[in-house]
Amino acid sequence: MFTTEFLDVPALRAVQGRVRLPGSKSISNRVLLLAALSEGATRVRGLLDSDDTRVMLQALAQMGCGVRRADGRADEVLIEGLGGRAPASPTRLFLGNAGTAMRPLTAALALLGGEHELSGVARMHERPIGDLVAALRRLGCRIEELGQPGFPPLRIAEAAGVPPLALDAPVRVRGDVSSQFLTALLLALPLAAREREVTVQVEGELISRPYIHITLALLERFGVAVQRQGWERFVIPEGSRYQSPGEVLVEADASSASYFIAAGALSAPEGGEGLVIEGLGLDAVQGDIRFVEAARLMGADVQGGSGWLRARRGAWPLKAVDLDCNHIPDAAMTLAMMALYADGPSTLRNIASWRVKETDRIAAMTAELRKLGAAVEEGADFIRITPPALAGGWRAASICTYDDHRMAMCASLAAFNPAALPVRVQDPKCVAKTFPDYFETLFAAARPARAVPVICIDGPTASGKGTLAAALAARLGWHYLDSGALYRATALAARQAGVALDDEAALARLAAALPLRFEAGRVWLDGRDVSEALRSEQTGMDASALAPLPAVRAALLNLQRGMARLPGLVADGRDMGTVVFADAPLKVFLTASAETRAERRYKQLAAKGISANIARLRDDLQARDARDASRAAAPLKAAQDALALDNSCLSIEQSVQQVLDWWQDRQPF
Numbered sequence: 001m002f003t004t005e006f007l008d009v010p011a012l013r014a015v016q017g018r019v020r021l022p023g024s025k026s027i028s029n030r031v032l033l034l035a036a037l038s039e040g041a042t043r044v045r046g047l048l049d050s051d052d053t054r055v056m057l058q059a060l061a062q063m064g065c066g067v068r069r070a071d072g073r074a075d076e077v078l079i080e081g082l083g084g085r086a087p088a089s090p091t092r093l094f095l096g097n098a099g100t101a102m103r104p105l106t107a108a109l110a111l112l113g114g115e116h117e118l119s120g121v122a123r124m125h126e127r128p129i130g131d132l133v134a135a136l137r138r139l140g141c142r143i144e145e146l147g148q149p150g151f152p153p154l155r156i157a158e159a160a161g162v163p164p165l166a167l168d169a170p171v172r173v174r175g176d177v178s179s180q181f182l183t184a185l186l187l188a189l190p191l192a193a194r195e196r197e198v199t200v201q202v203e204g205e206l207i208s209r210p211y212i213h214i215t216l217a218l219l220e221r222f223g224v225a226v227q228r229q230g231w232e233r234f235v236i237p238e239g240s241r242y243q244s245p246g247e248v249l250v251e252a253d254a255s256s257a258s259y260f261i262a263a264g265a266l267s268a269p270e271g272g273e274g275l276v277i278e279g280l281g282l283d284a285v286q287g288d289i290r291f292v293e294a295a296r297l298m299g300a301d302v303q304g305g306s307g308w309l310r311a312r313r314g315a316w317p318l319k320a321v322d323l324d325c326n327h328i329p330d331a332a333m334t335l336a337m338m339a340l341y342a343d344g345p346s347t348l349r350n351i352a353s354w355r356v357k358e359t360d361r362i363a364a365m366t367a368e369l370r371k372l373g374a375a376v377e378e379g380a381d382f383i384r385i386t387p388p389a390l391a392g393g394w395r396a397a398s399i400c401t402y403d404d405h406r407m408a409m410c411a412s413l414a415a416f417n418p419a420a421l422p423v424r425v426q427d428p429k430c431v432a433k434t435f436p437d438y439f440e441t442l443f444a445a446a447r448p449a450r451a452v453p454v455i456c457i458d459g460p461t462a463s464g465k466g467t468l469a470a471a472l473a474a475r476l477g478w479h480y481l482d483s484g485a486l487y488r489a490t491a492l493a494a495r496q497a498g499v500a501l502d503d504e505a506a507l508a509r510l511a512a513a514l515p516l517r518f519e520a521g522r523v524w525l526d527g528r529d530v531s532e533a534l535r536s537e538q539t540g541m542d543a544s545a546l547a548p549l550p551a552v553r554a555a556l557l558n559l560q561r562g563m564a565r566l567p568g569l570v571a572d573g574r575d576m577g578t579v580v581f582a583d584a585p586l587k588v589f590l591t592a593s594a595e596t597r598a599e600r601r602y603k604q605l606a607a608k609g610i611s612a613n614i615a616r617l618r619d620d621l622q623a624r625d626a627r628d629a630s631r632a633a634a635p636l637k638a639a640q641d642a643l644a645l646d647n648s649c650l651s652i653e654q655s656v657q658q659v660l661d662w663w664q665d666r667q668p669f
């Protein structure tokens, strides 16, 4: 997951290949709660591992359910249900910003009894729950609002047990604010239906019906067959009790799939099979699968079967639409992004629920789409988007994401703009709510519209190149190439194989097939951790000795260029800016006085417990610099367009900030 302050998504041209998406959030949290309320143990596979499911799992564990993660698998968990036992009490449950945890847990705990406090992040305390609380109070449940009336945090005050419930009349609940209120009651009320039938009556027009469809399908999976009479009345039969089905496989998230369907539709046609999405198909139980119909209306070419979808460009530009999106409120945000590429204004209607989601999504989308160059009109329950005029109307923008995962994922779709402008996504880690690896998944499938951006840091030995480059990569969320490690690894491999350091052909063969792996800050050569051996002074000298050989340099060239992957690369070495990435948009030639460098290397060695002599170190590094600078092939020198940075008197942070400032100066936002 990208935990950087912002993520610059380079302009994208196409997506290709296959992506596997994480499990559905709606299904994951429903299944977890049902498993917790059931008799017996349930193995949940394909579970979404995200903020919202983590808070649910934590709450279930606090309630006294058995929660055991499968070894080494974030997407599999074993839940030992309460099966009629009372939950642990008192509890204080923190539910983040997970509506799919707050609403159903409120209802379930009100019917299970005990003393429980349910709270969340600030935004959760602005998301309505009053209608559900009112319905539960009419039943007789004791619930207190601890902050604003109608909003969390809440206290369930039933330490003395669940009061007698008023079940003679139907349980009434509003259906026009959030369908989660009805879902919460449908999940909880079977706990009260052992000895009598329970009826739920919906007041007002029920929104987001597909989510109720998921709820009903999952209730049935856990042994409770609710009779639905239209979308107004739901009857839970007498004798209902939850029984674990043993194992449940969660299908991939259909709302998450919408971004990849859209990306396929925006993708330049490159002759391939388009983008294949694995883990859900046209037969998916989730309502957002109907996003496929909407995407097709806009011209996307979407095919599918059971467990797979394939998306690619159909009509181009996309066709403008005027759509009622009540049935796909979450995925409709993706349509708003597709509207930027349409042949006229598009209107998305009946989306009032956007205003009470993670943020006011109508207001947020309006503000951010305008930054991109679109003309946007917003109403209480609609948004109308007029796309930017051809390529010239697009603007490079820094998109605010409002701690809303869908705003962040949507923003990435602006990177397909015809002007080939990059897009800055603020606070990319907010995708953790439902899709922590969203950007990694997108980048693995995406083809950039232009060369992947590279920042080159070249300079003499011990000038701090590696330190600076690694820090920059971490701040930007980019990949990092320590090109010196490749020369060092070749030298190590040569020593191990008994190859002389002047045997150019044999060294080139070794370099071309280096069994090298970079993983979690360690370097592995042929399965052996060589991180320490690689950094020894002797290995550095050996690397410098073989580095002048043209065949060795040629053998390592493609390996280095292949490291330039989305979203960007910071590369350090001697010839990054002059040879390997000669077109890089930012090149820095980093220097420090020989005394400073020798002193830094001395301290570096001392920290590792290696004794050294500063004067000798200075002589050695000067000798190495002289050899690196005087060789014929790709000598150590500043590229003509490199910016010089002498960091003798700068701290590491000052150096990093300087280069970040230079990089920012080159950005269009």
Ligand SMILES: Nc1ncnc2c1ncn2[C@@H]1O[C@H](COP(=O)(O)OP(=O)(O)OP(=O)(O)O)[C@@H](O)[C@H]1O
Pocket (backbone or CB within 6 Å): 460, 461, 462, 463, 464, 465, 466, 467, 468, 484, 540, 600, 601, 603, 604, 647, 650, 651, 652, 653, 655
């Ligand atoms: N600006 C700085 N101020 C103080 N110390 C620094 C600074 N930059 C780097 N250092 C320290 O100098 C030492 C050498 O830095 P580093 O290993 O990054 O250099 P390098 O140029 O990559 O070396 P090599 O050429 O051997 O790969 C490290 O201990 C690092 O923490």
Ligand SMILES: Nc1ccn([C@H]2C[C@H](O)[C@@H](COP(=O)(O)O)O2)c(=O)n1
Pocket (backbone or CB within 6 Å): 461, 462, 483, 484, 485, 487, 488, 540, 543, 544, 547, 548, 572, 573, 574, 575, 576, 624, 628
């Ligand atoms: N791009 C590069 C990187 C490194 N080398 C050679 C020259 C160096 O002395 C040696 C070790 O590099 P270090 O790890 O100290 O950066 O490798 C090179 O020629 N070109």
